[in-house]
Amino acid sequence: MSASATGLRSWLTTTDHKRIGLLYFWTAFVFFLVGGLEALVIRAQLAGPNGTLVSAEAFNQLFTMHATTMVFLALMPLTAAFFNYIVPLQIGARDVAFPRLNAFSYWVFLLGGLFMNASFLFGAAPDGGWFGYANLTSKQYSPGLNIDFWLLGLQILGIASLAAGFNFIVTILNLRAPGLKMMRLPVFTWMVLVTQFLIITAFPVITVALVLLMFDRFFGTSFYLPAGGGNPVLWQHLFWIFGHPEVYILILPAMGIVSEVLPTFSRKPLFGYTVVVYSGVLIGFMGWGVWSHHMFSVGLGPIADSFFAATTLLIAIPTGVKIFNWIATLWGGQIRFAAAMKFALGFIAMFIIGGLSGVSHAAPPADLQQTDTYYVVAHIHYVLFGGTVFGLFAGMYYWWPKMTGRLLDERLGNWHFWLTFIGMNLAFFPMHFIGLLGMPRRIYTYGPELGVSTMNLVSTIGAFLIGIAALIFVYNMWRTRRHGAVAGDDPWGGATLEWSISSPPPPHNFDVIPTVASRLPRWSATQLKAIPEGAETAAPVHVPAGSWWPLIAASSLPIMATGAIGRMLPVVLAGVAILIVGIYRWAYEPFEA
Amino acid sequence: MTHATSLGLDSRKLAFWTFIGSECLLFGSLISTYLIYKGKSLVGPYPPEILDIPFTSFSTFDLLMSSLWMVLALAAVQRGDMKWAKVWLFGTALGGLIFLGGQVYEFSSFVHEGLTLQRNIFGATFFVLTGCHGAHVTVGVIWLLTLWVRALQGKLGPEHAMTVEITGLYWHFVDVVWIVIFTLVYLIQ
Amino acid sequence: MDQGTPAHDHSHPTAGTYIRVATILLIITVVEVGVFYVPAFKPVLVPTLLMLSAVKFTLVVMFYMHLKMDSRFFTFIFGGPLLLASGMMIGLLFLFGVFVLGR
Numbered sequence: 001m002s003a004s005a006t007g008l009r010s011w012l013t014t015t016d017h018k019r020i021g022l023l024y025f026w027t028a029f030v031f032f033l034v035g036g037l038e039a040l041v042i043r044a045q046l047a048g049p050n051g052t053l054v055s056a057e058a059f060n061q062l063f064t065m066h067a068t069t070m071v072f073l074a075l076m077p078l079t080a081a082f083f084n085y086i087v088p089l090q091i092g093a094r095d096v097a098f099p100r101l102n103a104f105s106y107w108v109f110l111l112g113g114l115f116m117n118a119s120f121l122f123g124a125a126p127d128g129g130w131f132g133y134a135n136l137t138s139k140q141y142s143p144g145l146n147i148d149f150w151l152l153g154l155q156i157l158g159i160a161s162l163a164a165g166f167n168f169i170v171t172i173l174n175l176r177a178p179g180l181k182m183m184r185l186p187v188f189t190w191m192v193l194v195t196q197f198l199i200i201t202a203f204p205v206i207t208v209a210l211v212l213l214m215f216d217r218f219f220g221t222s223f224y225l226p227a228g229g230g231n232p233v234l235w236q237h238l239f240w241i242f243g244h245p246e247v248y249i250l251i252l253p254a255m256g257i258v259s260e261v262l263p264t265f266s267r268k269p270l271f272g273y274t275v276v277v278y279s280g281v282l283i284g285f286m287g288w289g290v291w292s293h294h295m296f297s298v299g300l301g302p303i304a305d306s307f308f309a310a311t312t313l314l315i316a317i318p319t320g321v322k323i324f325n326w327i328a329t330l331w332g333g334q335i336r337f338a339a340a341m342k343f344a345l346g347f348i349a350m351f352i353i354g355g356l357s358g359v360s361h362a363a364p365p366a367d368l369q370q371t372d373t374y375y376v377v378a379h380i381h382y383v384l385f386g387g388t389v390f391g392l393f394a395g396m397y398y399w400w401p402k403m404t405g406r407l408l409d410e411r412l413g414n415w416h417f418w419l420t421f422i423g424m425n426l427a428f429f430p431m432h433f434i435g436l437l438g439m440p441r442r443i444y445t446y447g448p449e450l451g452v453s454t455m456n457l458v459s460t461i462g463a464f465l466i467g468i469a470a471l472i473f474v475y476n477m478w479r480t481r482r483h484g485a486v487a488g489d490d491p492w493g494g495a496t497l498e499w500s501i502s503s504p505p506p507p508h509n510f511d512v513i514p515t516v517a518s519r520l521p522r523w524s525a526t527q528l529k530a531i532p533e534g535a536e537t538a539a540p541v542h543v544p545a546g547s548w549w550p551l552i553a554a555s556s557l558p559i560m561a562t563g564a565i566g567r568m569l570p571v572v573l574a575g576v577a578i579l580i581v582g583i584y585r586w587a588y589e590p591f592e593a
Numbered sequence: 594m595t596h597a598t599s600l601g602l603d604s605r606k607l608a609f610w611t612f613i614g615s616e617c618l619l620f621g622s623l624i625s626t627y628l629i630y631k632g633k634s635l636v637g638p639y640p641p642e643i644l645d646i647p648f649t650s651f652s653t654f655d656l657l658m659s660s661l662w663m664v665l666a667l668a669a670v671q672r673g674d675m676k677w678a679k680v681w682l683f684g685t686a687l688g689g690l691i692f693l694g695g696q697v698y699e700f701s702s703f704v705h706e707g708l709t710l711q712r713n714i715f716g717a718t719f720f721v722l723t724g725c726h727g728a729h730v731t732v733g734v735i736w737l738l739t740l741w742v743r744a745l746q747g748k749l750g751p752e753h754a755m756t757v758e759i760t761g762l763y764w765h766f767v768d769v770v771w772i773v774i775f776t777l778v779y780l781i782q
Numbered sequence: 783m784d785q786g787t788p789a790h791d792h793s794h795p796t797a798g799t800y801i802r803v804a805t806i807l808l809i810i811t812v813v814e815v816g817v818f819y820v821p822a823f824k825p826v827l828v829p830t831l832l833m834l835s836a837v838k839f840t841l842v843v844m845f846y847m848h849l850k851m852d853s854r855f856f857t858f859i860f861g862g863p864l865l866l867a868s869g870m871m872i873g874l875l876f877l878f879g880v881f882v883l884g885r
Contacts, residue, residue: 097604162615170608174598200611201863204619205870212626212721221710221717223626229635229714237877238622241870288866292877304877584739602853610856614863621867628871629878650815657811661804664846668797758848765846769839776835780818781828 013546015099016507020106021085022403027110028077034117035069036470038062043427043463046456049448059444060127061146065117067130068150071250072157073113075384078392079253080109083168083192085403089498089505090186092177092514094543097170100550100586101163107554108160115558116153119146126150129442131239132213134224134232139217145565148217151210152561158203158210159557165199168192177497179516183277186496187270190277191256194284195249201288202245209238218564233298240291248287250384251351252280254391255322258344261394262326264494265341266333269520272325279318279325286315296364297371305364312362319355323348338492339413340397343390346421350386354379357432372442375435381428393420393473400480401487405503408484412476419469426462430455495520507543549589553582609759613766620770623725624777627718634713640782643708645699652695653775656730659688660768663761673751679744682757685764686737689730696727719778726774729767736760795845803845810834 014020042062045051054062088096096102119125124145128137137147172185172193185193212223213235222228224235263270270276292300292308300308326348335341357379361367370376393416401407434452435441446452490499497514498505499522518524556579563571598604631640666681700720703709708716740760743749749757814834817823823830844850849857 098608166608166611166615169611170604174600174602174604174607176599180599197862200615201618201866204615205622208619208622208626215710215717215721219710221721222714223630223717228711228717229630229633230717231629231633231878234626234629234878237874238626241622288869289873300877600853600855602855606856607859610859614860617860617863617867618870621871625871625874628875628880631880646815646818650811653811654808657804657807660842660846661800664800665797668794668800671794762847765842768846769842772835772838772842776814776831780814780831 010546012551013103013548015095015103015544015546015550017084017088017096017099017102018403018505018507018509020102021081021083023106024077024084024109025081025403027106027113028074028081031069031113032074032078033470033474035066035074036467038066038069040463040467042066043460045444046446047460048457049446049450049453051445054444056444057127060129060442061120061125063442064126064129064150065120068116068126068154069113070384071130071246072154073109073116075250075388075392076161077109079195079250079388080105080164082188082253082257082392082395082399083164086399086498087168087172087189087192088175089402089501089509090189090496091172091175091180092497092510092516093171093175094509094513096167097175098167099544100547101167103547104550104554105160105164105167107551108156108163108557111554111558112153112156112160115156115561116149119149119153122149124149126153131243132235133239134213134235135226137213137217137235138225147213148565151213151217152564155207155210155214156557156561158207161199162203165196165203168196169200172196177514177516183274184516184519186256187259187273187276187280188253188256191252191259191280194280195252198245198249198252198284198287202242202249205238206242206246209235209242212238214564233295236295236298237291240294241288243294244291245284245287247383248284250388251391252284254347254388254395255280257391257395257398258326258347260494260496261340261344261398262329263520264398264492265336265338265344266330267493268329268333269495269523270325271328271331272321273519276322276325279321282318283315283322286311286318290315293362293367296367309362309364313359316355316359316362323352323355338397339408339410339417340394340492342414342417343394343397346417347387347390347394350382350390350424354382354384354386357382370435372440373435374431374439374441377441378428378431378435381424381431385424385428390420393417398492399498400477401491402498402503402505404480404484405487406480406484407487407491408476408480412472412479416469416473416476419465419472423462423465423467423469427459427466428462430459430462434459490522493522495523497521547586547589549582549586553579553586556582603755606755606759606762609762613762616766616770620725620773623722624773627722627778630714630718634715636713638703638706638708638712638715640715640719640778643703643706644779644782645702646779648695648699649775649779652692652699653771655688655691655695656768656771659685659692660765662688663764667754667757667761670749670751670757671754675744675747675750678749678757679741682737682741682744686734686741689734689737689764693727693730693734696723696730700724722778723774726767726770729770733760733764733767736763794848794851799845803841807838807841810838 011019011023014023041054042059045053045059045062084096084102088094116126122145126132126149127146128142128150132147132150135141137151172189176185212221215221216223216225216230222230224230224232226232259270259276289311290308292304293312296305296308357375361370361376361379397408397413434455437450437452439446439450439452446456487503489502491503492499497516500514501510514521556575556577559578560572560575563569563573563575600607662681662684666678666685669675669678669681703716708719710717710720737760740749740757743753814831817827817830817834843860849860
């Protein structure tokens with residue numbers, strides 16, 4: 001049975017959702033460290049006025065790659081690591097609906113990320129900002145390969161996300177254990193479902209935007225060039241139609257993790273489960289109607305401004321509802337301040353600050369003062385670092401024992417949390433003032449007369465504190481391999497199905513598929529008996545063998561992109577041929593799922 | 594693939610419908626781009642000068658008929674009539690090929706009349722939108738021919754009805770997109 | 783949410799229904815092209831064509847893609863993104879001034 005085998009081959013051909021989850025985790029974590037290093041170089045450059053550490057060109061590449069890496073190569077795949085590892089366990093399934101497609105998603109992500117970062121080898125890393133506004137990205141203003149790497153890399157990564165999106169929607173809808181009704185699903189799984197719907201609807205739009213940009217740059221069209229009848233504002237619209245759902249793609253999984261951690265460490269069911277679920281669905285849906293609040297400075301006119309301001313303010317309601325529900329969950333609970341809980345509580349506090357500064361962007365007159373300043377940088381870091389990253393760290397401490405069989409050290413976790421918490425507030429809170437005082441974002445240096453030198457230094461110190469905290473976490477992970485306490489099946493007393501099986505789970509997850517009779521199966525006394533724990537296996541569970549074809553099919557995409565970068569048509573065609581062969585062999589190989 | 598599922602629906606079919614939902618946004622973005630740039634060309638040729646309605650009406654008719662052959666192929670597979678299934682599958686693919694031939698002819702005659710990707714914004718939006726649709730048709734034709742060859746080899750039977758049904762979903766969706774394009778691009782000029 | 787088996791038994795329409803639908807689709811296509819050439823329709827050409835196209839769209843989706851008799855869930859999973867796409871198109875056309883209010 002190859003699923004329990006070891007060795008390189010077994011990892012390259014694996015279709016086990018748990019292994020793919022681990023691959024996602026480690027790959028994304030490395031990218032997370034790379035993106036963090038880029039941030040530290042940025043902060044070092046900005047520590048004092050008239051910094052000379054890097055050139056303006058290098059600075060452009062650094063902030064572009066910092067954001068692109070963090071959004072597409074670190075945070076999204078880190079959430080995907082948990083989707084992969086945890087969702088099938090939470091719904092009582094033996095794997096995802098399409099295991100080979102799952103492997104394909106991972107390989108496409110990995111190769112797309114490597115392709116994007118290969119640009120550094122050519123000294124041509126993307127430098128147009130993560131939202132790559134036209135016409136900065138036009139051939140005229142960006143004649144190098146930088147933008148080509150960016151637009152091809154993002155298209156590859158989009159395919160990974162889309163394939164995973166279809167897979168997880170079907171998995172969650174169709175592979176639930178008997179009795180696990182939709183309104184009994186763990187909130188994390190619910191938020192994953194909403195996230196996947198956002199992915200499969202939002203990513204086609206960015207794909208079209210990127211394809212049009214590709215035609216402009218490769219074939220001389222004028223989609224975003226006024227000289228040829230095009231309009232650069234179209235790029236902004238298409239980008240933000242994708243971009244706003246994208247920020248919910250980043251935050252909803254973290255909200256789901258927090259909604260798991262808080263009840264477990266308060267020994268209380270989540271307050272208002274139904275409302276939390278529907279708020280999440282509503283946030284996802286409303287996320288589609290707010291995109292132009294990123295574009296108030298374009299001058300869209302009073303009707304459009306009013307509409308998008310109103311929808312943006314409305315989104316604060318379901319978000320606020322969730323926050324009150326989380327706080328109410330804590331009320332009267334037996335709270336244990338484990339590291340996972342600290343990060344979850346930190347998430348709530350930091351996300352409130354980020355949410356409030358977000359509401360302040362919703363008013364167009366205020367937004368005009370804030371656009372393109374460090375105020376916006378402060379906002380996104382409170383929601384994406386204080387929010388998403390804190391939620392992910394909470395998830396890592398929470399599920400680490402399930403994924404590895406050993407507990408992360410709590411004392412180191414305590415240091416990790418407090419240094420991160422203090423570091424992030426030092427790093428990002430001053431940015432509110434730096435921005436309101438007039439320092440634009442994405443500028444490689446500033447003069448002393450702006451009066452923001454001290455605050456920038458404080459911000460840089462905070463950033464390095466976060467860096468130290470990250471090192472502590474890396475040490476904690478490394479140390480845990482041998483010295484971590486053995487976790488057992490359920491170290492936290494969790495309520496959901498993943499805690500009913502061994503840590504790490506066997507290849508087939510469940511010896512007997514459980515029958516679920518309540519929302520918190522492990523907490524209701526009647527249910528405990530129904531979940532067979534380590535029951536003797538009635539019949540050997542068949543685990544599908546691995547497959548090479550997902551990896552081979554995935555490899556065709558960077559080959560095509562390389563051909564495009566080098567303007568080598570035969571290479572592109574070779575990529576197409578590999579893709580076709582890969583798909584055929586995949587479709588007709590004997591594989592039992 | 595006969596495992597029981599929570600919704601009682603086939604997983605592949607469910608996945609395929611989500612894929613089609615996703616495709617709606619893809620074509621929605623492309624069609625929006627076309628409509629936004631309508632009448633924004635700085636130089637000719639402009640749509641009324643160049644679009645050939647009688648010819649495209651024939652292509653539309655052809656794609657419609659191929660959609661009919663597709664459902665007839667599905668009905669034949671479902672009742673186990675592989676003889677007719679082969680006929681209709683090939684007919685469907687042939688309809689797709691004729692459509693593609695028409696598109697090649699249309700594109701080359703447009704280029705001949707001076708409309709290229711680079712010429713004006715109409716050319717850019719037109720070629721990218723209809724080209725993307727054509728790429729979808731191409732994939733569909735390859736898919737259909739694969740099924741047809743499998744049927745000839747005797748490797749496609751009533752037990753593969755779901756595969757044929759999903760192929761059909763793809764093919765009809767491509768047809769539906771053409772219905773929209775035919776109206777928005779060709780008839781409403 | 784009981785365990786069910788994949789519904790193979792939902793009744794697909796017969797070849798006769800398919801042919802009737804194709805006939806209607808053909809007739810509508812002929813009408814579309816006809817309307818295009820008749821000058822008298824000029825003032826109502828756009829709404830007429832949009833309506834006819836929508837009818838064709840619906841017929842294909844309902845009968846050839848079986849949404850009429852298949853699980854409502856498929857309609858939901860297709861209809862949701864379709865609505866989003868339509869909303870996005872309408873929103874974009876407003877934002878780019880293709881539609882102007884009150885004209």
